[in-house]
Amino acid sequence: MNSHRLPTWLLVGLVLIAMAIVVRPGASYSRQNRDQLLTDASARHPAGTDALGRDRLERVSAALLLSLTGALAAAAVTTAAAAGVGTLAAFAGGAVGWMVMLVCDVFLALPWLFLLMMVRSALPLNTSPGHSAAITFLVLAALGWPACARAVYQGACDLKNSEWMLQARAAGLRRPQVVRHVVPNLLPLLLPQFLVCVPAFVMAEANLGALGLGIGEPLPSWGGDAARAR
Amino acid sequence: MTRRVCLHDVSVAAVLAILATTVIVKCAAQAAPRLPGELAWILGYDPKTFDPAKVDDIDSETVRYLTGGVLLRINRLTQKVEPRLAQSWNLSPDGKIIVFKMRPGLRFSDGSSLTSRDAAWSIRRVLLPATAAPVADEFVNPGGVRVETPDPATVIVHLPQRVIGIAKVFDEIAIEPADRPSEGRVTSGPFVVADYLRSQYVRLRRNPDYWENGSNGVSIPYASGVRLDIVNNPEQEIRLFLRGEYDLIDHISPDYFELLRKKAPSTVRDLGPSLNTEQMWFNQSPAAPLPAWERSWFQQRAFRVAVSEAIHRDDLARIAYQGHATPAYSFISPANRIWYNQNLSAPHTDITAARAALARAGFRWVGSRLEDAAGHPVRFSILTNAGNAARQKMATLIQQDLAALGMEVNVVALDFPALVERLMHSQDYEACLLGLENVDPEPNAMMNVWLSSSPNHQWNPSEKIPATPWEAEIDHDMNLQATSLADTVRRQAIDRVQQIVADQQPFIYLVYPNVLVAVSPRIEGVEPAVLEPELIWNVEQLRLGSSR
Numbered sequence: 001m002n003s004h005r006l007p008t009w010l011l012v013g014l015v016l017i018a019m020a021i022v023v024r025p026g027a028s029y030s031r032q033n034r035d036q037l038l039t040d041a042s043a044r045h046p047a048g049t050d051a052l053g054r055d056r057l058e059r060v061s062a063a064l065l066l067s068l069t070g071a072l073a074a075a076a077v078t079t080a081a082a083a084g085v086g087t088l089a090a091f092a093g094g095a096v097g098w099m100v101m102l103v104c105d106v107f108l109a110l111p112w113l114f115l116l117m118m119v120r121s122a123l124p125l126n127t128s129p130g131h132s133a134a135i136t137f138l139v140l141a142a143l144g145w146p147a148c149a150r151a152v153y154q155g156a157c158d159l160k161n162s163e164w165m166l167q168a169r170a171a172g173l174r175r176p177q178v179v180r181h182v183v184p185n186l187l188p189l190l191l192p193q194f195l196v197c198v199p200a201f202v203m204a205e206a207n208l209g210a211l212g213l214g215i216g217e218p219l220p221s222w223g224g225d226a227a228r229a230r
Numbered sequence: 231m232t233r234r235v236c237l238h239d240v241s242v243a244a245v246l247a248i249l250a251t252t253v254i255v256k257c258a259a260q261a262a263p264r265l266p267g268e269l270a271w272i273l274g275y276d277p278k279t280f281d282p283a284k285v286d287d288i289d290s291e292t293v294r295y296l297t298g299g300v301l302l303r304i305n306r307l308t309q310k311v312e313p314r315l316a317q318s319w320n321l322s323p324d325g326k327i328i329v330f331k332m333r334p335g336l337r338f339s340d341g342s343s344l345t346s347r348d349a350a351w352s353i354r355r356v357l358l359p360a361t362a363a364p365v366a367d368e369f370v371n372p373g374g375v376r377v378e379t380p381d382p383a384t385v386i387v388h389l390p391q392r393v394i395g396i397a398k399v400f401d402e403i404a405i406e407p408a409d410r411p412s413e414g415r416v417t418s419g420p421f422v423v424a425d426y427l428r429s430q431y432v433r434l435r436r437n438p439d440y441w442e443n444g445s446n447g448v449s450i451p452y453a454s455g456v457r458l459d460i461v462n463n464p465e466q467e468i469r470l471f472l473r474g475e476y477d478l479i480d481h482i483s484p485d486y487f488e489l490l491r492k493k494a495p496s497t498v499r500d501l502g503p504s505l506n507t508e509q510m511w512f513n514q515s516p517a518a519p520l521p522a523w524e525r526s527w528f529q530q531r532a533f534r535v536a537v538s539e540a541i542h543r544d545d546l547a548r549i550a551y552q553g554h555a556t557p558a559y560s561f562i563s564p565a566n567r568i569w570y571n572q573n574l575s576a577p578h579t580d581i582t583a584a585r586a587a588l589a590r591a592g593f594r595w596v597g598s599r600l601e602d603a604a605g606h607p608v609r610f611s612i613l614t615n616a617g618n619a620a621r622q623k624m625a626t627l628i629q630q631d632l633a634a635l636g637m638e639v640n641v642v643a644l645d646f647p648a649l650v651e652r653l654m655h656s657q658d659y660e661a662c663l664l665g666l667e668n669v670d671p672e673p674n675a676m677m678n679v680w681l682s683s684s685p686n687h688q689w690n691p692s693e694k695i696p697a698t699p700w701e702a703e704i705d706h707d708m709n710l711q712a713t714s715l716a717d718t719v720r721r722q723a724i725d726r727v728q729q730i731v732a733d734q735q736p737f738i739y740l741v742y743p744n745v746l747v748a749v750s751p752r753i754e755g756v757e758p759a760v761l762e763p764e765l766i767w768n769v770e771q772l773r774l775g776s777s778r
Contacts, residue, residue: 030630032626032627032630034542034545034548034549034627037549051549051623052549052623052626052627053549117645117648118648120644121644121645121648121651125611125613125640125642125658125659125660126609126610126611126640126660127640128640129640132640211616211617211645213616213643213644213645216640216641216642216643217622217625217626217629217641218626218629218630
């Protein structure tokens with residue numbers, strides 16, 4: 001096994017273990033056992049229980065799955081949005097390109113944490129915890145694209161000015177055909193951007209949770225559980 | 231390469247310089263050495279003012295308490311009024327005239343004599359609109375108050391109308407030298423402001439001319455002074471307390487209390503329930519943007535009582551407060567010795583009774599899910615403030631308690647401004663879990679919560695006329711206790727209000743958080759009380775023991 005594949009396999013292994021823990025019969029990340037608070041590791045609770053008597057291992061596993069799924073989805077949305085915006089700005093050029101990048105810079109300058117708090121406080125209160133988690137990650141995606149778009153814009157500009165592109169355009173390639181060739185050439189840039197977004201979103205959700213503003217109970221969240229454990 | 235190395239060195243030097251500056255600044259905050267016989271504890275923030283008439287924050291209040299001489303003082307232990315600079319006092323039968331007789335031979339800390347003229351001047355000063363003294367509001371109509379001094383030992387205060395608990399107001403008026411306000415530098419209280427370094431410390435020294443003598447004839451206060459470090463960091467406070475830098479800590483959270491108990495078990499004390507309450511309530515306001523069927527649940531007594539009966543308050547106290555809270559059933563805590571109704575009949579945990587009450591009110595179960603008569607699933611959210619771990623734990627515990635009734639509850643934590651916006655303006659919420667801090671045991675201080683016309687009548691604010699007969703009854707009884715001259719009538723009225731609230735459950739009381747404090751074993755004379763300031767209310771008697 002190549003050493004650079006090791007982290008991937010570790011992650012896959014972790015996810016599989018977490019899934020096995022969460023779906024095993026009788027598992028419940030939300031069941032409170034009020035007579036078993038903050039217990040040490042035991043055969044029944046291999047990682048002990050939290051302050052409300054819930055199994056820590058089940059909660060951490062469920063939080064891992066929830067957090068990773070949400071972050072992967074949000075990163076995909078962000079990367080797709082960034083690819084669209086960056087390519088548009090690079091190939092439209094002129095005033096349109098300038099305006100698009102200006103919007104991008106404005107978004108970059110926004111204090112995302114306060115924006116997240118504002119959006120969260122504006123949500124309907126009876127949103128279920130599952131929907132609230134989905135919305136949290138959607139908001140993270142909506143706010144996370146500008147930095148990625150800047151990188152894509154630079155890559156798209158380089159492509160636009162590359163020799164093969166000039167030759168293709170000189171040969172009469174139309175704009176939709178150009179874009180069809182641009183996207184595969186941007187993949188080496190988009191993939192790292194996507195991978196960078198995933199841990200960033202996991203951390204952002206954990207930060208929100210630590211402030212008590214993350215995913216609603218009884219859904220587990222790393223940040224929320226960390227805040228309760230303080 | 232050489233240039234890169236130089237830049238690197240400069241960066242390292244800059245980082246070291248910043249670190250060194252930080253360390254020096256941090257150390258400077260504790261640089262003031264402890265003087266012999268000096269007590270020390272912390273203030274959370276700089277006092278906003280040293281002018282005793284303008285005190286409006288807890289830290290300034292602490293300094294005023296330590297430096298201000300007052301005519302009357304509430305004994306925090308007995309909760310009764312005691313004369314201080316006044317030798318005696320008398321309230322006329324109609325409650326409109328108060329006569330104070332001053333002690334003979336009183337002096338300020340600069341040696342000048344203190345007479346009725348100084349007392350009258352200090353009272354008039356807090357009444358002046360230009361002073362903007364927060365305590366003036368407690369006179370209800372401060373503009374109509376007259377103060378007379380027929381002789382150097384007598385002060386007569388004429389009130390335009392009776393004020394409930396007027397004696398307590400004089401606990402907050404520091405007597406200063408007439409025409410010479412000094413911001414705590416010349417006082418008639420036990421201590422005098424000696425030194426203040428912004429963001430670092432306030433140092434007080436003993437008033438050599440303090441009027442009171444100790445039981446053994448020794449002049450008091452016993453302590454030579456007080457150093458109040460300005461520290462807003464509980465971890466640092468606890469660390470320095472354990473190192474002996476500080477002598478006492480009040481208002482400890484349950485988590486830190488347990489931490490301290492492990493490290494220094496002899497220092498911590500759980501004083502039992504405070505006057506504060508934690509409660510939840512349902513939004514019954516007609517102005518709330520809620521579906522009519524949902525509001526109708528919240529307006530049904532049976533629904534509120536069933537929710538109350540489903541909540542395991544013992545678990546809330548044991549789990550959310552680590553045992554440092556007391557289950558609550560009334561807005562008056564058992565710590566309020568004078569007004570607590572011991573014969574109160576309130577709904578206690580009883581799931582069977584809760585289910586029966588809901589069934590009688592037309593609710594039914596489809597599988598394990600509760601629905602109303604029209605088939606709407608009973609689902610609502612409980613709002614609380616983010617950052618308060620105990621409240622969030624309570625909400626999560628209640629979520630599971632109510633699941634036993636088939637109710638689906640969402641717990642939503644919002645930052646405080648967003649929460650207040652929903653509570654006070656948009657009223658866009660279903661249920662809320664919050665606390666109420668009560669510093670005054672006098673129930674009249676809660677008029678703003680109980681009168682139906684009040685904007686702080688949280689479950690249905692600013693009613694033009696009482697929405698229900700029981701709210702009209704509360705209005706009547708609260709007004710009766712505010713105007714009656716007979717203590718028994720007041721007592722009966724407050725007892726009735728407590729019973730109505732227990733019957734109707736507009737607020738579902740959850741717990742009274744306990745008062746948690748820590749006192750160094752070196753300190754003698756401490757008599758902890760649940761009323762603020764819990765540990766220093768008898769500061770004159772506090773002293774460092776001989777072991778120091």
